[in-house]
Amino acid sequence: MTASVRDDLLAAGLAVFDRVGFEAATVAAIRTRARASNGSFFHVFGSKKELAGALFLEVLRHYHAAILAALDSGPDAEQGIDRLIRAHLDWVVTSRREARYLFEISRSEWGEDVRDAQRAQNARLAEGIERWRAPLVASGELLPMTPVMFVSQLIGPAQIFCRAFLSGRERTDPRIEADTLIACAKRALRPFDRINKQ
Numbered sequence: 105m106t107a108s109v110r111d112d113l114l115a116a117g118l119a120v121f122d123r124v125g126f127e128a129a130t131v132a133a134i135r136t137r138a139r140a141s142n143g144s145f146f147h148v149f150g151s152k153k154e155l156a157g158a159l160f161l162e163v164l165r166h167y168h169a170a171i172l173a174a175l176d177s178g179p180d181a182e183q184g185i186d187r188l189i190r191a192h193l194d195w196v197v198t199s200r201r202e203a204r205y206l207f208e209i210s211r212s213e214w215g216e217d218v219r220d221a222q223r224a225q226n227a228r229l230a231e232g233i234e235r236w237r238a239p240l241v242a243s244g245e246l247l248p249m250t251p252v253m254f255v256s257q258l259i260g261p262a263q264i265f266c267r268a269f270l271s272g273r274e275r276t277d278p279r280i281e282a283d284t285l286i287a288c289a290k291r292a293l294r295p296f297d298r299i300n301k302q
Contacts, residue, residue, distance in 0.1 A: 181245035
């Protein structure tokens with residue numbers, strides 16, 4: 105079975121889940137959209153739930169890659185906060201269907217099967233952020249706090265705004281609020297005397 109069949113099934117699963125939700129989605133609808141036979145589907149995935157879990161991990165990997173790419177050039181504290189928030193907002197807008205799946209549709213009942221892989225991916229993201237953050241905390245450029253608190257202060261407000269966008273409650277492109285979100289994050293994450301003093 106070629107990787108393209110798997111990719112086609114994942115793309116079809118994403119489209120069907122986005123349109124009708126996980127519960128209402130059927131293997132037949134996914135197969136039809138992917139133009140795959142019943143045998144092809146069950147050769148690659150044992151069930152709709154297995155496909156959903158694989159899709160979750162694939163989307164999570166893409167999201168994490170976009171976030172970590174913001175830190176590729178080793179930005180300073182101000183630039184890093186700016187780039188990380190913009191990366192989050194850009195990914196949500198340009199990958200709206202994937203973002204809706206990751207943040208709105210994904211379910212804990214099928215997530216148990218992929219929990220270990222999810223933890224490993226989350227750990228890689230945390231390590232990447234921490235490699236950038238730890239020296240800046242040590243030099244006093246960022247406030248000391250736990251990594252979980254740091255990410256919640258960094259991405260949390262943007263994520264709340266993005267959830268409203270993904271659900272359709274808010275129609276405004278969340279990127280137009282980037283400057284405000286970045287300013288708030290800098291106040292939460294940087295010592296007061298370091299904000300905009302570089």
